[in-house]
Amino acid sequence: MDHGVAFLHGSDASFLAAIDALDAPKLEGWPFRIEGRGVPCQPDTYTARDRRVALTEGISSFAKHLADGLDIRTGVTVARIDGERVFLDDGASLAAPHVVLTLPVDPMAELLPVLPELDTARTILGWLGTVPCLALLAAYDLHAAEPRFDVLYPDDGPLQVIVHDSSKRERPRHRVLVLQAGVRASRDWLATEPQAWQALMLAEAGRLLGSWAASPSWVAAHRWRYARFPSGAGLGAPLVIRLAGGRSVSLAGEAFDAHGGVQGAFLSGERLARRLLAPTH
Amino acid sequence: MNENESSLEQLVHHDATHECGGFGAHKICVRVVGVASLPTRYGDFRIVAFWNNRDGKDHVAIVKGDIVGGQDVPVRLHSECLTGDALGSLRCDCRDQLEASLRKIDELGRGAVLYLRQEGRGIGLMNKVRAYALQDRGLDTVDANLALGFRDDERDYAVAAHMIFSLKLRSIQLMTNNPNKLAQLAEHGVQITGRLPHILPANEHNRFYLATKGDRSGHLGLGSKPRLVEQSDRVLVEGMSTAED
Numbered sequence: 001m002d003h004g005v006a007f008l009h010g011s012d013a014s015f016l017a018a019i020d021a022l023d024a025p026k027l028e029g030w031p032f033r034i035e036g037r038g039v040p041c042q043p044d045t046y047t048a049r050d051r052r053v054a055l056t057e058g059i060s061s062f063a064k065h066l067a068d069g070l071d072i073r074t075g076v077t078v079a080r081i082d083g084e085r086v087f088l089d090d091g092a093s094l095a096a097p098h099v100v101l102t103l104p105v106d107p108m109a110e111l112l113p114v115l116p117e118l119d120t121a122r123t124i125l126g127w128l129g130t131v132p133c134l135a136l137l138a139a140y141d142l143h144a145a146e147p148r149f150d151v152l153y154p155d156d157g158p159l160q161v162i163v164h165d166s167s168k169r170e171r172p173r174h175r176v177l178v179l180q181a182g183v184r185a186s187r188d189w190l191a192t193e194p195q196a197w198q199a200l201m202l203a204e205a206g207r208l209l210g211s212w213a214a215s216p217s218w219v220a221a222h223r224w225r226y227a228r229f230p231s232g233a234g235l236g237a238p239l240v241i242r243l244a245g246g247r248s249v250s251l252a253g254e255a256f257d258a259h260g261g262v263q264g265a266f267l268s269g270e271r272l273a274r275r276l277l278a279p280t281h
Numbered sequence: 282m283n284e285n286e287s288s289l290e291q292l293v294h295h296d297a298t299h300e301c302g303g304f305g306a307h308k309i310c311v312r313v314v315g316v317a318s319l320p321t322r323y324g325d326f327r328i329v330a331f332w333n334n335r336d337g338k339d340h341v342a343i344v345k346g347d348i349v350g351g352q353d354v355p356v357r358l359h360s361e362c363l364t365g366d367a368l369g370s371l372r373c374d375c376r377d378q379l380e381a382s383l384r385k386i387d388e389l390g391r392g393a394v395l396y397l398r399q400e401g402r403g404i405g406l407m408n409k410v411r412a413y414a415l416q417d418r419g420l421d422t423v424d425a426n427l428a429l430g431f432r433d434d435e436r437d438y439a440v441a442a443h444m445i446f447s448l449k450l451r452s453i454q455l456m457t458n459n460p461n462k463l464a465q466l467a468e469h470g471v472q473i474t475g476r477l478p479h480i481l482p483a484n485e486h487n488r489f490y491l492a493t494k495g496d497r498s499g500h501l502g503l504g505s506k507p508r509l510v511e512q513s514d515r516v517l518v519e520g521m522s523t524a525e526d
């Protein structure tokens with residue numbers, strides 16, 4: 001089940017090839033039934049040129065597939081970077097002559113080493129931003145009414161989208177909806193108690209779908225302070241800043257691609273890799 | 282109706298049902314969808330509008346003379362620049378380059394400017410303005426320009442190559458100072474029989490290109506700042522001695 005990105009979509013050949021190379025159950029073309037006049041996070045999601053693919057076991061399998069073979073350490077917090085070393089919050093540090101940051105823009109700016117060579121990068125990051133998203137995964141009995149959409153973009157109200165997640169499965173054990181609040185509601189509710197915004201989101205689901213939708217058998221809430229980059233305002237490419245002594249700091253992610261989204265994040269990383277690996281003169 | 286009008290207009294009918302595998306990695310396909318006369322201050326031309334299968338950007342060709350089926354047709358590639366082409370900005374020389382190519386083609390009596398709707402070579406107006414903002418702050422823009430995305434992209438050449446095929450140009454003489462452009466178009470199967478160096482006449486608007494490096498008294502104060510190359514051609518200005526640097 002996916003709290004966040006509900007499916008992958010894109011038109012770039014190398015991005016689509018990476019999806020094809022993923023050995024995981026896929027649902028080609030999902031969502032099939034799209035309702036509502038609201039606007040998706042990425043307005044061009046449903047253009048004819050974009051191919052859509054849902055991963056029935058969760059989008060994270062795509063990231064895991066891409067990370068396969070890399071030396072990854074989880075559960076460690078990076079406290080500071082100075083352009084030579086990466087300092088962890090447990091007091092340890094690692095030599096890192098080349099650092100690539102792929103965080104959301106706001107935490108990226110916080111981690112950026114304070115060096116005069118990075119002033120331009122800091123200026124550029126100041127032009128970009130990240131928007132929050134409050135998400136609620138709500139599970140119902142299978143007796144509950146079955147929505148006739150895979151994805152609904154409500155015409156009005158605080159919800160940006162309702163994803164009928166269990167419609168990805170042939171024999172779901174629960175009816176599962178994922179409610180995502182729009183940017184304004186997410187921002188307004190971000191500092192409030194989760195119980196408060198959960199109740200508001202369920203009430204809204206009830207108003208849109210019928211009273212059954214307001215009373216799920218269980219819920220799981222997710223608060224993304226830095227959920228995504230506002231689509232369409234991204235830079236054209238990743239940023240590489242060469243430092244003295246052959247060191248470098250690079251920035252990539254969906255904000256570093258003109259179209260953004262998962263495809264944009266992928267493409268910016270691919271471009272960055274090509275630039276970093278290219279032989280230098 | 283002269284021969285040329287009929288042949289250009291026939292392309293509209295011919296292309297109405299055009300389908301192909303597409304050009305380049307992005308499989309770009311274009312169709313000629315409209316042709317009309319376009320009298321300009323640089324001479325009388327015809328404008329050819331193209332549909333494409335990738336985005337809503339309507340590329341156009343500004344055509345002089347009877348070029349359909351022609352050989353050695355002079356062709357210039359120009360990337361859209363709203364600030365320069367339409368607003369007369371002096372931050373770049375795009376308008377000078379466009380005017381010079383139209384005047385030259387008018388003088389030659391035949392040829393085409395392929396006007397590609399890829400503002401700032403594909404980065405869009407938004408990121409071009411951001412790049413200008415960096416210049417205004419006097420910041421080092423070399424890497425920043427890359428981040429803002431100025432590109433010399435395969436897809437631009439794929440569009441141009443398809444437009445050349447749609448116009449049924451059997452071979453072209455490219456108006457360029459950029460050898461990479463020749464190679465890129467040739468890779469898409471365009472027959473290039475020659476190169477016409479693209480030289481701007483010296484005038485008050487492009488004299489900052491004539492200024493020697495390090496000259497701090499550049500035109501509008503821009504001469505001394507790092508500049509964006511907004512067209513993928515290096516500029517040659519009459520009387521310029523540092524063209525091959």
Ligand SMILES: [Zn+2]
Pocket residue numbers: 299300301302303309310311443
């Ligand atoms: Zn075609």
Ligand SMILES: [Zn+2]
Pocket residue numbers: 362364365366373374375376511
């Ligand atoms: Zn320009």
